Amino acid sequence: MALLDGNALAGRLDDLLGWDATGSEVRCTHCGLRGLLATAAVYASAMGAVVRCRSCDAVLLTVVDAPDGRSWLGMPGLSAMELRRG
Numbered sequence: 001m002a003l004l005d006g007n008a009l010a011g012r013l014d015d016l017l018g019w020d021a022t023g024s025e026v027r028c029t030h031c032g033l034r035g036l037l038a039t040a041a042v043y044a045s046a047m048g049a050v051v052r053c054r055s056c057d058a059v060l061l062t063v064v065d066a067p068d069g070r071s072w073l074g075m076p077g078l079s080a081m082e083l084r085r086g
């Protein structure tokens, strides 16, 4: 797996969610660190990506691309994510 930063997910999240979530502030459930998703550690592979907290290494978010064309977005370590209206 290649270690990247959160910016590597910009296009992928835009495809899945319809907006680029890497500019959103997120909060780690485990240590409480707040920061832009773009600054998190991203481990990418052909199957998807695992996003980890830069402070405590907890898994914040996962993206798995299944062979059947579906994608699965998990957010096991996010206690909050900023969403912008309008």
Ligand SMILES: [Zn+2]
Binding pocket: 028, 029, 030, 031, 032, 033, 053, 054, 055, 056, 057, 058
């Ligand atoms: Zn953390």
